[in-house]
Amino acid sequence: MRTTLLLLLLVGLGSTPCAAVEPPAWKAGVASVVITPKTNMWMAGYASRTNTSQGKFHDLHAKALVLEDAHGTRMVMVTLDLIGVPQALRHALERRAREQWKLAPEHLLLNASHTHSGPEFRVGRLPGWPDFQPSPLSDQYGAQLEAQLAKLIGDALKALAPARVSYASARCGFAMNRRLPTPTGYANSPNPEGPVDHAVPVLRVDDPAGKLRAVVFGYACHNTTLALYKFCGDYAGFAQQTLEAAHPGVTALFMAGCGGDQNPYPRGTVELAEHHGRTLALAVEAALLPKPTPLTGKLKGAYATVNLDYATPPSREEFARRAQSKDRYEAQHARHMLARIERDGALPASYPCPVQVLRLGKELTLIALGGETVVDYSLRLKKELAGAGAAVWVAGYSNDVMGYIPSTRVLLEGGYEAGGAMRYSATHPGPWSATLETRLIGRIHELHDQLRRD
Ligand SMILES: [Zn+2]
Incomplete structure (x- = not known):
């Protein structure tokens, strides 16, 4: 086994002068x-x-x-x-x-x-x-x-x-x-x-x-x-x-x-x-x-999700007021959020990005x-x-x-x-909290460092 490896290595070394025709990696x-x-x-x-x-x-x-x-x-x-x-x-x-x-x-x-x-x-x-x-x-x-x-x-x-x-x-x-x-x-x-x-x-x-x-x-x-x-x-x-x-x-x-x-x-x-x-x-x-x-x-490769917090969402009363809005997108969003509160008891606090x-x-x-x-x-x-x-x-x-x-x-x-733009989405109760950039950039640096160490 060892001899075969040595032989392969020698053959490999012997071929280096012809590196111009080396097959792509x-x-x-x-x-x-x-x-x-x-x-x-x-x-x-x-x-x-x-x-x-x-x-x-x-x-x-x-x-x-x-x-x-x-x-x-x-x-x-x-x-x-x-x-x-x-x-x-x-x-x-x-x-x-x-x-x-x-x-x-x-x-x-x-x-x-x-x-x-x-x-x-x-x-x-x-x-x-x-x-x-x-x-x-x-x-x-x-x-x-x-x-x-x-x-x-x-x-x-x-x-x-x-x-x-x-x-x-x-x-x-x-x-x-x-x-x-x-x-x-x-x-x-x-x-x-x-x-x-x-x-x-x-x-x-x-x-x-x-x-x-x-x-x-x-x-x-x-x-x-x-x-x-x-x-x-x-x-x-x-x-x-x-x-x-x-x-x-x-x-x-x-x-x-x-x-x-x-x-x-x-x-x-x-x-x-x-x-x-x-x-x-x-x-x-x-x-x-x-x-x-x-x-x-x-x-x-490295992959992660970062939980991005929402800013404190509007109260149920505020959504109820918005549900009557003349802006049909705002009203639709508010109706949907009220239905979610009804169904789940509360709105989500964050989203995994x-x-x-x-x-x-x-x-x-x-x-x-x-x-x-x-x-x-x-x-x-x-x-x-x-x-x-x-x-x-x-x-x-x-x-x-x-x-x-x-x-x-x-x-x-x-x-x-x-x-x-959040009111066009059924997913988000409202805008993100201002922590999102720090969190995302911080996690990317961690993943980047991890790959450099590996
Ligand atoms: Zn867009």
């Missing part, structure tokens, strides 16, 4: 599936819609990339042209991935593009239905999606083949801060002076001969150029489509960043969505030009945050983790998109992302 597999609803249904993202969808501009996709390091550790990234990832979907896929492929939850990343031109399939979020009642169509879609995603992951695993994996980045400028200070508070309006994150991180996967097979690219901007009645991936869908048309055979996957307070401007037409998509695709092309940084070493840290070799750290994180999170994490020697990619809209995750700054400033 990685394996990668990619798969894609159309997830456009087959029938028209309520669309997600704008509570003011009054009708169901009427056809499509193009198909919505779910895509999976599986990476395997030299030690056989696997990581699966799934990207979705959808509004978000419901908690129940995350739990179901986690369970399936563990049972079917022995994949650890920390090695599964689900990210939604947050297109507002996809189907509404989240429990309790149907604007056109009274008091957040689910519709049979949305339930059916959700169940079908879960099955499709499980098959998708299986397909990507079957496609595993030797690959070279590297990192690059570029910049793209159409995202603008959308929190404009006015004398009466923060308005949802372009604010050219507000913080932005214009980075376009790119993970590229090539075959051993150097032929491009897949690109994953990120951007921190609401996927809301459009507010129409046709299914569409919005700018992120057009960016993926443009890249796949320019590189036949390549799969392009979009990963939404911390764009909770960022909008694409100008907006409103399908031409503008296409234009922004092409602009972002060009930024990805620019990132592909210089020599990328090859990723070397192990895949490692997922955070995930992935090391893709020594050169890249990918942080995936739950909810609609505002841009402060990516700017802060990139600054604070810069000293660790790896590029830092921060994704939002990952693993459970339960609502906005404001920073302390945004929470104190007030406005839509600070808590105004």
Whole structure:
């Protein structure tokens, strides 16, 4: 036994001068599936819609990339042209991935593009239905999606083949801060002076001969150029489509960043969505030009949920008063909360928000945050983790998109992302407590340190 090992070592050493033909240490597999609803249904993202969808501009996709390091550790990234990832979907896929492929939850990343031109399939979020009642169509879609995603992951695993994996980045400028200070508070309006994150991180996967097979690219901007009645991936869908048309055979996957307070401007037409998509695709092309940084070493992941406290919710009397409000969203939210108090005795005090840290070799750290994180999170994490020697990619809209995750700054400033949006949700009794940024960032640092020690 020992002799064989020694012999193997010697053979291995003997082969080092020919390192130029060394096989790649990685394996990668990619798969894609159309997830456009087959029938028209309520669309997600704008509570003011009054009708169901009427056809499509193009198909919505779910895509999976599986990476395997030299030690056989696997990581699966799934990207979705959808509004978000419901908690129940995350739990179901986690369970399936563990049972079917022995994949650890920390090695599964689900990210939604947050297109507002996809189907509404989240429990309790149907604007056109009274008091957040689910519709049979949305339930059916959700169940079908879960099955499709499980098959998708299986397909990507079957496609595993030797690959070279590297990192690059570029910049793209159409995202603008959308929190404009006015004398009466923060308005949802372009604010050219507000913080932005214009980075376009790119993970590229090539075959051993150097032929491009897949690109994953990120951007921190609401996927809301459009507010129409046709299914569409919005700018992120057009960016993926443009890249796949320019590189036949390549799969392009979009990963939404911390764009909770960022909008694409100008907006409103399908031409503008296409234009922004092409602009972002060009930024990805620019990132592909210089020599990328090859990723070397192990895949490692850490995953946790952070219990984010709500600020003290309104009293039963206050909800009863709001239930009579002329604002139908406020009234609907209050009625729902009163019914929950009746049913459960009390409203929940906190919500478990997922955070995930992935090391893709020594050169890249990918942080995936739950909810609609505002841009402060990516700017802060990139600054604070810069000293660790790896590029830092921060994704939002990952693993459970339960609502906005404001920073302390945004929470104190007030406005839509600070808590105004909570009344559109059946989940949250009201705004978060101001402890959320400290808790989330603290936990991410712990996970990050843990991976560096392992
Ligand atoms: Zn949003």
